[in-house]
Amino acid sequence: MxxxxxxxxxxxxxxxxxxxxxxxxxxxRHKGAVIGGGxxxxxxxAVLIGPFLWLHTSGxxxxxxxxxxxxxxHPMGTDHxxxxxxxxxxxxxxxxxxxxxxxxxxSVAIGTAVGILAGMFRWLDAPLxxxxxxxxxxxxLPLLLVTIMLWREKLRMLFGAEAGIFLLIVAMIxxxxxxxxxRILRAxxxxxxxxxxxxxxxxxxxxxxxxxxxxxxxxxxxxxxVSATLGLANAIITExxxxxxxxxxxxxxxxxxxxLFDGTEYLTLTPARAIWPGLMITLTVLCANYLGExxxxxxxxRRGFGRK
Numbered sequence: 001m002x003x004x005x006x007x008x009x010x011x012x013x014x015x016x017x018x019x020x021x022x023x024x025x026x027x028x029r030h031k032g033a034v035i036g037g038g039x040x041x042x043x044x045x046a047v048l049i050g051p052f053l054w055l056h057t058s059g060x061x062x063x064x065x066x067x068x069x070x071x072x073x074h075p076m077g078t079d080h081x082x083x084x085x086x087x088x089x090x091x092x093x094x095x096x097x098x099x100x101x102x103x104x105x106x107s108v109a110i111g112t113a114v115g116i117l118a119g120m121f122r123w124l125d126a127p128l129x130x131x132x133x134x135x136x137x138x139x140x141l142p143l144l145l146v147t148i149m150l151w152r153e154k155l156r157m158l159f160g161a162e163a164g165i166f167l168l169i170v171a172m173i174x175x176x177x178x179x180x181x182x183r184i185l186r187a188x189x190x191x192x193x194x195x196x197x198x199x200x201x202x203x204x205x206x207x208x209x210x211x212x213x214x215x216x217x218x219x220x221x222x223x224x225x226v227s228a229t230l231g232l233a234n235a236i237i238t239e240x241x242x243x244x245x246x247x248x249x250x251x252x253x254x255x256x257x258x259x260l261f262d263g264t265e266y267l268t269l270t271p272a273r274a275i276w277p278g279l280m281i282t283l284t285v286l287c288a289n290y291l292g293e294x295x296x297x298x299x300x301x302r303r304g305f306g307r308k
Contacts, residue, residue: 026298033294036287047093056084058091092254103235106174111181119189181227222299229292233285
């Protein structure tokens with residue numbers, strides 16, 4: 001009987017038992033996802049490893065080389081203090097991407113827990129969905145601004161200027177961006193509960209937590225992965241917006257949003273200071289969105305599953 005349950009799960013949900021080569025074949029059809037995934041991997045590698053390999057640092061001042069254009073020594077030019085903009089982009093990107101990844105992880109974890117619990121337990125469905133509706137109704141940006149202004153100094157005193165603002169921004173982005181994941185996963189879990197293999201496992205006495213661990217989570221993993229890629233883009237945009245408004249990291253701890261904010265003061269003199277960080281934010285978010293679309297198409301059995 002246990003073998004029949006497993007076999008039913010595989011045939012009832014073709015996307016979980018589909019061969020890996022079929023997934024990659026469908027994923028490769030989405031040219032934007034392939035290009036976006038490659039560029040995103042390159043960006044992640046550059047911002048994580050690049051600062052250790054590049055000759056200059058973002059804090060290295062050279063007054064004699066200020067406001068220079070692109071060159072071999074400074075591919076993106078320099079600022080008004082002669083600091084290398086390429087080094088600042090690499091170091092700022094590392095902070096921005098780290099904030100995006102951690103905030104996305106927190107958001108996906110909360111959304112997954114809420115969505116699965118609401119879908120599995122009827123007595124939790126209404127309270128959790130009303131909580132989700134409440135968070136969806138909140139004005140996110142004003143809430144973020146007020147919260148950061150109230151708690152920034154307290155967390156700076158407790159954890160330091162950089163660690164305190166990092167924890168605050170990550171927590172606020174994660175706590176205000178989990179609702180879409182929860183709604184999607186609830187719908188997926190409600191559909192899975194009516195499948196034959198879940199009904200058979202329940203009849204055999206498998207407890208709800210066992211169902212979640214063995215049958216529900218493996219079959220919604222694709223939805224979680226897609227939500228994670230889209231959540232990364234949303235977290236990067238939110239962090240950049242906060243830094244652009246001057247409520248992010250300190251000026252001596254660059255992020256792409258902070259670099260964009262600083263560059264707006266020199267648009268007439270050196271417009272590249274605003275163009276490069278803005279371009280990196282746009283490119284990273286665009287790549288993450290295209291990657292999410294490609295993963296959604298490749299993992300969804302209703303999208304071209306019958307084609308080879």
